[in-house]
Amino acid sequence: xxxxxxxxxxxxxxxxxxxxxxxxxxxxxxxxxxxxxxxxxxxxxxxxxxxxxxxxxxxxxxxxxxxxxxxxxxxxxxxxxxxxxxxxxxxxxxxxxxxxxxxxxxxxxxxxxxxxxxxxxxxxxxxxxxxxxxxxxxxxxxxxxxxxxxxxxxxxxxxxxxxxxxxxxxxxxxxxxxxxxxxxxxxxxxxxxxxxxxxxxxxxxxxxxxxxxxxxxxxxxxxxxxxxxxxxxxxxxxxxxxxxxxxxxxx
Amino acid sequence: xxxxxxxxxxxxxxxxxxxxxxxxxxxxxxxxxxxxxxxxxxxxxxxxxxxxxxxxxxxxxxxxxxxxxxxxxxxxxxxxxxxxxxxxxxxxxxxxxxxxxxxxxxxxxxxxxxxxxxxxxxxxxxxxxxxxxxxxxxxxxxxxxxxxxxxxxxxxxxxxxxxxxxxxxxxxxxxxxxxxxxxxxxxxxxxxxxxxxxxxxxxxxxxxxxxxxxxxxxxxxxxxxxxxxxxxxxxxxxxxxxxxxxxxxxxxxxxxxxxxxxxxxxxxxxxxxxxxxxxxxxxxxxxxxxxxxxxxxxxxxxxxxxxxxxxxxxxxxxxxxxxxxxxxxxxxxxxxxxxxxxxxxxxxxxxxxxxxxxxxxxxxxxxxxxxxxxxxxxxxxxxxxxxxxxxxxxxxxxxxxxxxxxxxxxxxxxxxxxxxxxxxxxxxxxxxxxxxxxxxxxxxxxxxxxxxxxxxxxxxxxxxxxxxxxxxxxxxxxxxxxxxxxxxxxxxxxxxxxxxxxxxxxxxxxxxxxxxxxxxxxxxxxxxxxxxxxxxxxxxxxxxxxxxxxxxxxxxxxxxxxxxxxxxxxxxxxxxxxxxxxxxxxxxxxxxxxxxxxxxxxxxxxxxxxxxxxxxxxxxxxxxxxxxxxxxxxxxxxxxxxxxxxxxxxxxxxxxxxxxxxxxxxxxxxxxxxxxxxxxxxxxxxxxxxxxxxxxxxxxxxxxxxxxxxxxxxxxxxxxxxxxx
Numbered sequence: 020x021x022x023x024x025x026x027x028x029x030x031x032x033x034x035x036x037x038x039x040x041x042x043x044x045x046x047x048x049x050x051x052x053x054x055x056x057x058x059x060x061x062x063x064x065x066x067x068x069x070x071x072x073x074x075x076x077x078x079x080x081x082x083x084x085x086x087x088x089x090x091x092x093x094x095x096x097x098x099x100x101x102x103x104x105x106x107x108x109x110x111x112x113x114x115x116x117x118x119x120x121x122x123x124x125x126x127x128x129x130x131x132x133x134x135x136x137x138x139x140x141x142x143x144x145x146x147x148x149x150x151x152x153x154x155x156x157x158x159x160x161x162x163x164x165x166x167x168x169x170x171x172x173x174x175x176x177x178x179x180x181x182x183x184x185x186x187x188x189x190x191x192x193x194x195x196x197x198x199x200x201x202x203x204x205x206x207x208x209x210x211x212x213x214x215x216x217x218x219x220x221x222x223x224x225x226x227x228x229x230x231x232x233x234x235x236x237x238x239x240x241x242x243x244x245x246x247x248x249x250x251x252x253x254x255x256x257x258x259x260x261x262x263x264x265x266x267x268x269x270x
Numbered sequence: 271x272x273x274x275x276x277x278x279x280x281x282x283x284x285x286x287x288x289x290x291x292x293x294x295x296x297x298x299x300x301x302x303x304x305x306x307x308x309x310x311x312x313x314x315x316x317x318x319x320x321x322x323x324x325x326x327x328x329x330x331x332x333x334x335x336x337x338x339x340x341x342x343x344x345x346x347x348x349x350x351x352x353x354x355x356x357x358x359x360x361x362x363x364x365x366x367x368x369x370x371x372x373x374x375x376x377x378x379x380x381x382x383x384x385x386x387x388x389x390x391x392x393x394x395x396x397x398x399x400x401x402x403x404x405x406x407x408x409x410x411x412x413x414x415x416x417x418x419x420x421x422x423x424x425x426x427x428x429x430x431x432x433x434x435x436x437x438x439x440x441x442x443x444x445x446x447x448x449x450x451x452x453x454x455x456x457x458x459x460x461x462x463x464x465x466x467x468x469x470x471x472x473x474x475x476x477x478x479x480x481x482x483x484x485x486x487x488x489x490x491x492x493x494x495x496x497x498x499x500x501x502x503x504x505x506x507x508x509x510x511x512x513x514x515x516x517x518x519x520x521x522x523x524x525x526x527x528x529x530x531x532x533x534x535x536x537x538x539x540x541x542x543x544x545x546x547x548x549x550x551x552x553x554x555x556x557x558x559x560x561x562x563x564x565x566x567x568x569x570x571x572x573x574x575x576x577x578x579x580x581x582x583x584x585x586x587x588x589x590x591x592x593x594x595x596x597x598x599x600x601x602x603x604x605x606x607x608x609x610x611x612x613x614x615x616x617x618x619x620x621x622x623x624x625x626x627x628x629x630x631x632x633x634x635x636x637x638x639x640x641x642x643x644x645x646x647x648x649x650x651x652x653x654x655x656x657x658x659x660x661x662x663x664x665x666x667x668x669x670x671x672x673x674x675x676x677x678x679x680x681x682x683x684x685x686x687x688x689x690x691x692x693x694x695x696x697x698x699x700x701x702x703x704x705x706x707x708x709x710x711x712x713x714x715x716x717x718x719x720x721x722x723x724x725x726x727x728x729x730x731x732x733x734x735x736x737x738x739x740x741x742x743x744x745x746x747x748x749x750x751x752x753x754x755x756x757x758x759x760x761x762x763x764x765x766x767x768x769x770x771x772x773x774x775x776x777x778x779x780x781x782x783x784x785x786x787x788x789x790x791x792x793x794x795x796x797x798x799x800x801x802x803x804x805x806x807x808x809x810x811x812x813x814x815x816x817x818x819x820x821x822x823x824x825x826x827x828x829x830x831x832x833x834x835x836x837x838x839x840x841x842x843x844x845x846x847x848x849x850x851x852x853x854x855x856x857x858x859x860x861x862x863x864x865x866x867x868x869x870x871x872x873x874x875x876x877x878x879x880x881x882x883x884x885x886x887x888x889x890x891x892x893x894x895x896x897x898x899x900x901x902x903x904x905x906x907x908x909x910x911x912x913x914x915x916x917x918x919x920x921x922x923x924x925x926x927x928x929x930x931x932x933x934x935x936x937x938x939x940x941x942x943x944x945x946x947x948x949x950x951x952x953x954x955x956x957x958x959x960x961x962x963x964x965x966x967x968x969x970x971x972x973x974x975x976x977x978x979x980x981x982x983x984x985x986x987x988x989x990x991x992x993x994x995x
Contacts, residue, residue, distance in 0.1 A: 065696060068598065072696060099693050099714040116687045118714055123687065136696035208807040209800040211628050237629040237800050239790050 041157040044171050045190065047197040049150030051225040057081040058253035059246055065137050067240040072136075073097040080256045089261040093269070106266050115266045122266050137242035138212065138233040140184065151175060151190065154183065162194070165201060169194040198226055211237045223251045272724075274740045275732045285747055293751060301599035302699045308600055312773075313350065323354040347592035347604045349815045355587045356944065368423045371938035375430055375931045382927060383437060387516045392433035395508035399429045399501035406496045411489050418486075418493040420883075420939065420947060424954075425494075427935015428894065429501030431928035432469065435461045435901065436509050438924035450517050454510055461924075462506075464904040467848040468897035469502035474844055475837035475893025479886075482829035484822065490886060491833070498893075541926060544967070545918030552914075552971035559968045563864040566871025573870045575827065576879035597791045602631045605793075607786040607805055607814045610776075614763075617782050618642045623808045624786055629801040635784040636774035639766050646760055657756040660749065669737040671729045678729075682708060682722040690714070792816045823881075830885045837892045845896075849903065850986035857972060857984070858899045861964035865895050868964075869957050884950040891957045894932065898925045898965030906970070907985070911978050914970045922966050929962040 063075040076096035082089045087109045094100045094117075102117030112125040134140060151157075155175035163172045170191040177183035184206065191201040198219055204212040212235050216228035227249060234241040259265050274280045299308040311329065315322040330346050337344035372393075379388040403425060407414065414422070439457035448456060476498060479491025548555060593604045609624075611617055618637035625633045641649065689704035693714075705711065709720030729737065763771065763779070774783050786805060792798040798816055805812050838859075845855040869891065873880070905921040906914065936958065939951030976982040 067696060094694075097713070099712065100690055103690060103694070114691075116690050118686050118690050119683045121683065121687065136694045207627055207804040209629065209803040211800060211804075235628075236796055237789060237804075239795070239797065 041159040041171075041173050042152055044159070044192055044197065045152040045155075045157050045173060045175075046150070048190075048192045048199050049152050051198070051222065051227050053150050054223060054251045055081075055083045056252045056256040058248070058250040058255040060248040061244050061246045063137055064243045064245070065240065066242070067238070073099075075100070080253075080260050082256055082258070082261060091260045091265075102269060104266055104269055106261065106263070108261060113263060113266060115269055122263060137244075138235040138238065138240055139242055139244070143214065143233065151188075154178065154181065155188070160189070163191065165191050168200060170200055196226060199228070209237070211235065218245075222249055271740055272728060274743065275728060275736050280743070282747070285744060289744075289747055289751060293755075299600065302702055304702070306595075306599050308596075311346075323350065323357055326351055326354040327358075345588050345592050347589045347596065349605050351589040352587070355589050367938035367942060368426065370941075371423060371426050371935050374934045374938075375426060378927070378930065378934070379430070379434070379437075383441065385437075387512075388437075391509060391512045391516065392430055392437065392505075394512065395433060395504040396426065396429050396501070398508065399497070399504035400425055402500035402504065403493065403497035406500065407493050410492060410496070414493075418490050420950065421490055421494050421497065421886075423938060424890075424932075424935045425497045425501065427932040428472070428498065429505065430931045430935075431897075432465050432502050432505035433509060434927045434931065435465050435924045436505065438920075438927070440513065442920060450514070454513065458506075458510075460905070460908060461901075463848070464901045464921075465502065465506070467844065467904075468900050469498050471841045471844050471896055471900065472893035473498040473502075474840040475889045478836035478840055479829070479833045479889050481836060482825070482833055484825040484829050487825075487829050487833070487886070491889075494890075541922035542915075542919040544922060545915035548918055548967060548970050549915040549974070552974045555967055555971040556975065559864075559964065559971075563868055563964075566868040566875075568871070569874040570867050570870035572874035574874075574877075574879045575823065576881040593791050593793070603788040603791050605788070605814065605816055607788070607801070607812050607816050609784040609786070609809055609811050610813065611782045611784065611811070612780065614640065614782050615642050617784060618645060620809060621784060624784070624805065627801075627804040627808070629789055629797065629804050631787045631789040633784060633786050634774070636763075636766075636770065636782050639770045639774075640761055640763065650758060653756050653758050657753070657758065660752055660756060663749070668734060669729075669741055671734065671737060675726050675729055678722050678725050682720070686710065686714075786812070788816070793819075827885075830880075830888055834888050834892060837889050841892060841896055845900070848900070849907075849984075851984050853976070853982055854903060854984040857969070857976065858896065858903060860972065861899050861961065861969045862892060862896050864964045864968070865891060865957060865960040868960050869953070872956055872960075873953065878949060878953060881946055881949065883946040884953045887950065887953045887957050890954065891961060895957065895961035895965070898929070898961055899969045901925055902965060902969055902973075903984075906973055914974055918966060918970055925962065925966050929958050933958045 057080070059077075059079045059081070061077050061079070063077060065072040065075075074096065075094060078093045078095060080091045088107070089109075090105075090107045092105045092107075094103045100117060102115075104115040104117075106113045106115070113122055114125055115122045134143070154177070156178055158174045160172045160174050163170055170193055173190045173192060175188040175190055177185070177187075185204045186207070187205045189203040189205075190199060192198065193200055196219075199216045201216070202214045203210055204214065206212075212233055215232045215234075216230075217232070218228060218230035219226040220229050221227075227246070229246040229249070231244045232241055273284075300306065301308075313325070313329070315325065326346065330351075333344040333346060376389045376393055379392055380386060385391070400422065404414075404422065407418065411418075436457055439461040440453055443453035443456045444450070473495045476491050476494035480488050480495065482488040482491065596602060596604050609620065611620065614636065617635045618641065621633045621635045621637050624630055637645075685704055686708050689701055689708060689710065692698075692701040692704055693712075701712075707721055709716055709718045709723065711717045763775065775781075776783070788797070788801050790797040790801075792801060798820065802812070802817060802820060842855060842859070845858055846852065849855055849858075866888065869887070872878075901921050901924065902917060905917045909917050933955045936951055936954035939947045940955070942948050942951065973984070977984050
């Protein structure tokens with residue numbers, strides 16, 4: 020009986036330690052995305068069924084205020100949507116149409132939708148700002164080599180009650196620098212998307228992926244976000260950007 | 271409106287048509303740029319009615335004719351069309367292949383045996399064996415499928431092997447000076463047991479396939495097993511009387527058959543030289559061939575299985591190319607998944623759940639027309655409210671043109687914004703339509719007059735009385751339609767149009783069909799797996815070719831493995847019964863195992879994938895591949911130690927010939943335009959070549975080592991010491 024008790028305790032301890040370990044790993048990997056006052060200029064390229072669509076040039080401003088994330092994304096190209104802007108405050112989302120100058124509030128479910136027609140959902144793009152460790156239950160599944168790099172393989176499952184669109188995700192985090200390398204996303208029993216992180220460059224105290232690719236296996240398409248410029252604690256990010264009145268003032 | 275305002279008399283029907291277009295939209299499905307249209311045809315026969323598939327050609331011709339008259343072009347696609355194309359192309363390929371194989375084999379035999387009567391002596395039993403096999407197939411199975419039809423061609427190459435062994439042995443003994451009858455008896459004595467064992471092992475390997483769950487593979491097992499037995503029986507029974515007939519004719523003509531036979535030196539230089547080479551260099555042969563074998567074994571894990579059914583069809587088929595066009599232009603695949611339900615109340619929920627799946631483009635079901643009870647209850651108050659408003663509409667008022675212009679402007683702005691969203695969301699078809707409506711180009715620049723500009727102009731150019739007159743004309747027609755649409759009576763099946771009931775309800779009214787349209791071409795990449803697993807999370811009642819294809823592949827995989835294991839076990843016991851020596855039986859399996867693993871290795875190296883057609887190579891190789899080593903064993907046991915050169919020289923020639931004829935038989939699939947047939951031809955030719963090299967070169971070298979150098983006994987149990995031989 021004693022033996023069983025000891026084994027049970029040791030086993031529970033092992034599970035607790037392994038869970039702790041997975042959380043530690045993801046926590047460290049999340050750090051680079053948990054920055055505040057971010058300014059980013061990037062391009063978004065969508066390749067659908069092998070055909071490249073018009074490249075979108077975007078400028079984004081991000082700021083954290085307590086538990087709320089605020090972001091403003093402005094389209095600079097292509098011509099059709101130049102001046103169109105998205106404002107996100109917490110769960111609310113507004114869009115300003117350059118063609119009509121009008122502002123519309125989007126349904127909160129729109130966050131699950133594709134961002135700018137890409138394979139990234141608004142939720143995918145915002146995920147990093149909160150960090151995965153806070154949103155998912157994590158378990159270390161083992162280690163795996165990815166493009167010659169030793170990686171932790173971590174299973175992520177949404178916490179009970181969470182409204183996450185994915186039923187699970189499998190993240191590959193480099194053992195050497197704790198950077199995300201790949202996240203496989205599962206929905207309705209199938210591996211539907213793969214997000215890969217590349218071109219890591221120094222940013223603040225860590226490394227930031229200047230190239231992110233989301234491949235949709237169900238839609239035969241992929242989208243690339245290539246960061247052209249990135250600033251942390253940027254003076255370009257101003258409080259006034261995150262209001263409807265600023266959105267109305269954009270010309 | 272413009273016609274009426276400009277003073278033209280507008281017929282009521284024209285107004286009604288315009289209103290219907292406004293309410294219900296265009297009834298055609300058009301491509302992104304509106305240059306292509308899509309029509310769905312529902313034949314009155316199914317995919318299973320194999321022989322009616324040719325009727326699709328008539329539909330193709332008619333569609334092309336109608337299109338031509340209208341200055342268009344038309345093409346058909348879908349699983350049934352692909353099925354028809356597959357049948358036509360494989361039939362074309364098979365007829366030609368069979369003829370080419372037959373002619374080549376007969377030519378080869380005439381050339382090698384230098385006997386003009388070969389087409390009669392070997393060809394007649396060969397044809398007889400094929401007729402027996404086809405007749406028995408008719409009795410037992412009643413039909414041929416694509417694989418068994420292919421096998422009938424291969425049987426030409428397999429059946430002739432028995433004749434070659436008999437003829438080669440007969441000519442050898444005539445060559446050594448024996449008279450006709452003793453030569454024939456000796457030929458049967460020395461090669462008969464090898465032929466029977468060989469035929470039985472091959473047939474056993476085939477019959478093992480009959481335990482497969484896949485009907486197609488199981489039928490192949492029965493047809494092929496019967497075919498081998500028929501061919502062996504025909505050859506063993508028919509060759510002596512035919513040779514005797516030839517012998518009598520030669521005597522009647524005053525020719526000396528023995529002298530004629532002496533001219534033929536069947537122990538060719540090639541196999542004679544090979545025999546000497548093996549005898550002298552057996553160590554190097556073992557080292558080199560084993561090294562190659564091991565090298566190829568390392569690649570075996572990389573061999574892949576083809577899971578795209580369309581990659582097995584002929585290249586350039588319009589029906590297959592149009593499948594990509596469908597995805598490209600209409601964002602939907604040609605093949606659907608289906609769900610059949612008994613309870614109409616479940617349809618609506620299931621349609622909604624399936625429609626939410628990322629891999630699903632759209633879902634069609636009777637719920638589009640027939641709301642369930644709860645949906646009806648939910649909508650009823652809204653409809654009643656709408657109905658009330660219609661009933662309480664004030665009498666026609668004067669048209670307020672300024673108010674209308676303002677509303678039209680708002681609507682235009684909304685549509686422009688929708689166009690922006692559609693553009694951003696890559697909804698090309700919607701973006702194109704909205705641009706057309708709002709007069710914008712793809713960059714959002716106003717390039718032409720929009721429908722809204724014309725409406726605004728019209729409203730501001732005509733006096734109020736004329737606008738009122740048009741409103742009075744339109745109002746009752748519009749009201750009538752709105753009142754019809756606001757009907758609160760529950761919708762029942764018998765109220766639905768025939769088009770809806772025919773598409774979604776079974777003829778006896780007992781089951782309901784849901785059609786799931788995939789987002790991508792299900793035959794490309796991993797998409798099918800995603801679709802199938804997502805659909806499986808919602809329902810386990812899915813059916814259709816998309817699911818069946820994977821099940822077929824899985825079954826072919828399982829069946830291939832199961833049949834191979836069974837074939838190996840049966841062949842093992844047959845060999846044990848024949849040789850009655852465990853060591854020799856195990857040694858006989860070495861060339862077979864090396865042939866199999868080397869085949870996998872070569873396939874992996876050259877990126878040749880297994881599919882559910884060419885997977886038959888495995889049991890075929892087990893059955894046929896082992897024959898070569900069996901013939902070598904029999905001859906070596908009869909010739910004795912130190913005579914491996916003579917064994918290879920005599921038996922090797924026959925084995926070489928049988929290998930070449932079998933390779934011709936299977937190789938005749940290679941020119942086929944059907945990729946599955948071509949790949950089967952290539953794989954089988956490689957397999958036969960490997961079996962020859964390992965059986966006729968490596969196996970004899972191994973026999974020298976184990977029997978003559980290591981002193982192993984390979985004699986049958988109870989026949990005394992091997993040392994005496």
